[in-house]
Amino acid sequence: MTETIPQRMKAARLHAFGDIRIDEVDVPKPEPGYALCRVRSCGICGTDAHIYNGAFPGVWPPYFPFTQGHEVAAEVVAVAEGVDRVKPGDRVVADDHRPCLTCRMCRTGRYVLCETAGQLKPGGHRLCGHDVDGGFAEYLTCPAHVLHKIPDNLSFDEAVIVNTATTALNAINRARIMPGDTVVVVGPGLMGLCALQLALTSGSPRVLVLGRGDRLKVAKELGATETIDITAEDPLERVRELTDGRGPDTVIECAGNPEAMKVAVACVRRGGRVALTGVNGNQEVPLVTDKIVLDELDIYGVRSHPNTWEAAIALVAAGKLDTKRMVTHTFPLERFVEGMETFVQRKEGAIRVVINP
Ligand SMILES: [Zn+2]
Ligand SMILES: [Zn+2]
Known part of the structure; x- marks a missing residue:
């Protein structure tokens, strides 16, 4: 009223x-x-x-x-x-x-x-x-x-999630996730949890989530096929183990710290795609650029949510998140x-x- x-x-x-x-x-x-x-x-x-x-x-x-x-x-x-x-x-x-x-x-x-x-x-x-x-x-x-x-079936509190979902969707679009892709999400914060669910919706049969703490459990609840606790195991080794030594097709980085950026680029397969959504206050991140060149990696910066609002609202309203x-x-x-x-x-x-x- x-x-x-x-x-x-x-x-x-x-x-x-x-x-x-x-x-x-x-x-x-x-x-x-x-x-x-x-x-x-x-x-x-x-x-x-x-x-x-x-x-x-x-x-x-x-x-x-x-x-x-x-x-x-x-x-x-x-x-x-x-x-x-x-x-x-x-x-x-x-x-x-x-x-x-x-x-x-x-x-x-x-x-x-x-x-x-x-x-x-x-x-x-x-x-x-x-x-x-x-x-x-x-x-x-x-x-x-x-x-x-927003549609009537979406409460105002739930609709708040649309803002983060729009950016996660921009990452999915920029990284061109294809049905069948194995995806790694780095960072199980809200952005990572949205990226996880959108990757599943986009046809990824397998999403691995890297991070620490209780939010890994939430990632599991929301459909992560595997979670990797970076405080307990070497994330690179573990990702490789779980992907036949090859690495995932796509990585969505949602943590924003230099270590996460490094892992994201290091773990992707040859010819793979990496979307970076986090910012870290202008810190320098040491990257092995030979891997980017010789493995022909596509690396995308992802900022906010240009033109993803209608789609994100529809996905949220349909219960995909x-x-x-x-x-x-x-x-x-x-x-x-x-x-x-x-x-x-x-x-x-x-x-x-x-x-x-
Ligand atoms: Zn925000
Ligand atoms: Zn302008």
């Missing part, structure tokens, strides 16, 4: 790194082309924890006080002039990239690489919850073109800090922690 729109709202705002306060602020007014959304669910992801702790000073966020949150599932409550893509009452998820739509990258469909990103120009690219206020608030305005409708297993905790906005701690410390097996503003 669409509720009357109040003048004021609650927002969890970062006043300094590590200092979140629940403030009362004005409900934003949608400018032309924008929709006003009542945020129902917003996920806390690894990037949020990094921003919260000050990993990107001056960039993410560019100002204080700042409202984080980019994994938004919401209900449209009002639209400004020029909007016919959505209407009040629509249930939506929001692409966090708000591209300029006019630069060369945008015009070739690669809008997450928008040339105006980070420049904060009027009309230029913004990244929701990173350099413009995001979804840890009761209301949020979004350009209508970033909103994607076990959203209930991955959304482990929900907290009201007032308990944001508790939610952040639960996520960062992986309390009670936390995978995705969702805030309900």
Whole structure:
């Protein structure tokens, strides 16, 4: 039900790194082309924890006080002039990239690489919850073109998973996973768990997951054929053993540390494909480039989720990803800090922690 729109709202705002306060602020007014959304669910992801702790000073966020949150599932409550893509009452998820739509990258469909990103120009690219206020608030305005409708059978909490699923799907597409491929997923975080399930859906009969801790058990529950605990065995040797000495056809790296990058490239078969989705803060990673040249490896960088939203929504709504297993905790906005701690410390097996503003 669409509720009357109040003048004021609650927002969890970062006043300094590590200092979140629940403030009362004005409900934003949608400018032309924008929709006003009542945020129902917003996920806390690894990037949020990094921003919260000050990993990107001056960039993410560019100002204080700042409202984080980019994994938004919401209900449209009002639209400004020029909007016919959505209407009040629509249930939506929001692409966090708000591209300029006019630069060369945008015009070739690669809008997450928008040339105006980070420049904060009027009309230029913004990244929701990173350099413009995001979804840890009761209301949020979004350009209508970033909103994607979700079906009624998908709850707002479950729909939060779509954001990560879109990026995992981009990795699957970039690495061209074929039916029959043996796939290795490095890193059983939410991205890795989504990549695992999407690889299975894409026709991989065999997905090996590398990592550590309890999340390997979750990977097994979600269909991993084998899991490899990197703290207990040599991942390279074990992968080779399990693939007749050949290595997998495709590797999806979802851990973001230099060691994971090395293992991903080292373990793939001759002529294999590697998709790297993690970032590690500009650290150098020693790679044996002869293997890339002599084995003709295809290595792909994977950033966010250009044009994968409709497909990811359809896959999530069809139950191809076990959203209930991955959304482990929900907290009201007032308990944001508790939610952040639960996520960062992986309390009670936390995978995705969702805030309900
Ligand atoms: Zn995220
Ligand atoms: Zn652009």
